Amino acid sequence: MPGEHAVDKDSPDRSAVRSLARLWPYVRPVRGRWAAAAAVAIVASCLSLVIPLVLKWMVDGPVAEGDPGGVWLGALYLLLLGVAEALLFGFRRWLVARPLAGVEARMRAELFRRLQRLPIAFHDRWASGQLLSRGTTDLMLVRMFLAFPLTFLLVNAVTILAGFVLLLSQDWTLGLVLLTPVVPLVVLCSLFETKYAVVARRAQDQVGDLTTVVEESVLGIRIVKGFGRHRSQALAFRELAERLRSTELVKARLLAGIWAFITVVPELAIGAALVLGTVQVADGDLSAGTLVAFLSTALALRWPVESLGFLLAMSQEAATATERYFEVMDEREETPGPASPASVPETPAPVADGVRFEGVSFRYPDAPADAPPVLDRIDLHIRPGETLALVGGTGSGKTTLTALVPRLHEATGGRILLDGEDITLMERERLRALVSVAFEEPTLFSASVGENVLMGATEGAAEPELRRALGVAQADRFVAALPEGAATQVGEQGLSLSGGQRQRLALARAVVGRPRFLVLDDPLSALDVHTEALVEAALREVLRDTTALVVAHRPSTVMLADRVALLSQGRIAAVGTHHELLRANAEYAWLMSGEGDGETYGEGNEER
Incomplete structure (x- = not known):
């Protein structure tokens, strides 16, 4: 099977970064729009970190002083920040939608041109369903990666960094408590990437196999009906579908595990910081507004941290899709001129x-x-x-x-x-x-x-x-x-x-x-x-x-x-x-x- 030709798909030396880096020639023409979209998303994401500072001002100021006018003013600030954040994220989507759809269309057109120029020996070896899945499902995964994970891995990294700077500036002891999960999270994410990459590749190859069976059954429908083989074809399809289902369940279990870990560990750290912060407020070492701002900042960082799991999963799927795409593009095509x-x-x-x-x-x-x-x-x-x-x-x-x-x-x-x-x-x-x-x-x-x-x-x-x-x-x-x-x-x-x-x-x-x-x-x-x-x-x-x-x-x-x-x-x-x-x-x-x-x-x- 063509999916089996990727000799190093399960290799420990496989690098998702190296695979995805091969997309650069396609992304380069739209890099300006993509960079602008990333910058807009970073600004929008960092606006959410301003909200805790407004809350700190409200708690230590108008709330503590019993000033209703100040509370309403703070509420207006929060509303404006929320609306600005929503508008900026919408603008980001508009910036990247058209150019990245163009990237996908260009890659698909180049794949089709390459398929027309590859020798007959190549087409003798490769199942048409595998080629079809590379030109449809795989390129859709690549476009989704360019539109979302690629941007938000950068956006979330900047947001987390800025957030921790704010946390440490508000209270360095509580900040250190929240930093304790970093090492186990990095180790687990590395293990997750390695395992998920193998399973993602297997799933995408199985999609190609399933596509081949569907295509053959449709093109050979007269034979299937003429010999009454619809049951055997259905069984063959069901067997491949079950195999794909099992692989998708393995992916789901891996993703559920990493998501649970990424969610629970930071939550425990936030709980510990809450207890420690409450004690400091009771002792008079910390203002209530600072504690509210600290916890609000920590909660604002939950999404950037918790999203790492599925962002990494989507990145791995895009990396395997990119590998599968270039497996075809790297094949030597027929030379238009003399052979040698x-x-x-x-x-x-x-x-x-x-x-x-x-x-x-x-x-x-x-x-x-x-x-x-x-x-x-x-x-x-x-x-x-x-x-x-x-x-x-x-x-x-x-x-x-x-x-x-x-x-x-x-x-x-x-x-x-x-x-x-x-x-x-x-x-x-x-x-x-x-x-x-x-x-x-x-x-x-x-x-x-x-x-x-x-x-x-x-x-x-x-x-x-x-x-x-x-x-x-x-x-x-x-x-x-x-x-x-x-x-x-x-x-x-x-x-x-x-x-x-x-x-x-x-x-x-x-x-x-x-x-x-x-x-x-x-x-x-x-x-x-x-x-x-x-x-x-x-x-x-x-x-x-x-x-x-x-x-x-x-x-x-x-x-x-x-x-x-x-x-x-x-x-x-x-x-x-x-x-x-x-x-x-x-x-x-x-x-x-x-x-x-x-x-x-x-x-x-x-x-x-």
Whole structure:
């Protein structure tokens, strides 16, 4: 699980401060507003410390002298101080709300951009729910930290410091009594931070796991209902929800413990100071007004002290959220330019040479060291304008080989040339403009039919290109029958369409840009016999003008090709025409006969 990748999430060397410090580049543009908000909050908080001084004046003055006018004047001062404090705190909220929402939006936008640029190998490893939780829940926690705990850790520290200065100035002996809990509080807060950080990380990872289950159940609702698996899915969800609930209860117990300790210990100190102060007043060593002011100041400091527990808890949650965010942001994205120019020999100027695979090998990064490569020293030449069918049993590496051409995966050995040019020396944007792909599992986006198809076209493509592509894919009739034609919204994953309709739209997207090189991964597998024949007839016209590699499982698809390459156990076992291989190669004849039912002929690698 992706949450498990954070190798040092439970490390004792983990530092919440170092994690949160990485937010500075995002906070820097709004630092002025944040600093102003913090200053306003400090002023507002310190106003509450003026109230005890007013009370001291009232008790030792108007109250002691029996002056009702002075009492009413003191009450007016207290009211004005309370109103000023409330207005200042409201102003602080206004100062930070918009800029910090902007910080969250910027971080979310950068996360999305990074996800688009990360290699396919990254997305193969990470569950989508984990990525979704990082872009939603985690960033919300970061924004809440910037808006509240970050400010009030500073505000409360200043308030506590100013308050203790006032306490010591009023009576240093009583002040020392109130300072006695400081050492145990510091020790306990340190222990709490260490334990809470681990549990907070676990909870946030479990939220990601739960999000993954919900997303998979929604996207796979047809499978769930079709096989009557709603109970098992509900049990899986309940198990994860219970696990998250248990973790949240551990968090609650830790927070309750620290809150209780932070509340009780200062209260005991205040009680002791009250007793000692009362004795001093009785002995005439302390005025009643000073005792009232002292106790009022101590009570005013209760909130800044008691809030430390949940402020630290929110800070730890924000720190783990920040770690999870940067786990994605720290991943190396695909380089837009050449893969490694220094290590690749220079290639001649582009010539009409088609596609060449020269000693190409591939092994997945997370494969065991002793596992055989998925592809092993592939040598293959697709001539300019030629269509080559790639045939092989399940697990032979066909899909992996086609993914290497547009560099969805990087070959771990050898090289691939397009018209004599090494693809690792080409900018990815240019490479993917030259190579168009259609996958066996078609993916459509929550957009109109036309927008989905024109994704494969160059900028500025319009209605004529769209009509031509829909015609090639034999999708024009069913698209015209949709409520709004090509402007019809297909919905999430295009599930409002049939499998064959989605596959035809994916094929239209692949051919709409008239690519020089076309890679088709069994593009007709979901079509009925009659539609397949019509699509093949139209596709032949397109294939005349392009160099194509087509993964094929059925003889009808193979017949589109000029030649056929048989891939077996990660190696090219034979190349020839369909009829030549039928006569000369037993494995190919076995695959084309359908007797193997798609199974690998002999032992092979597990196809990824």
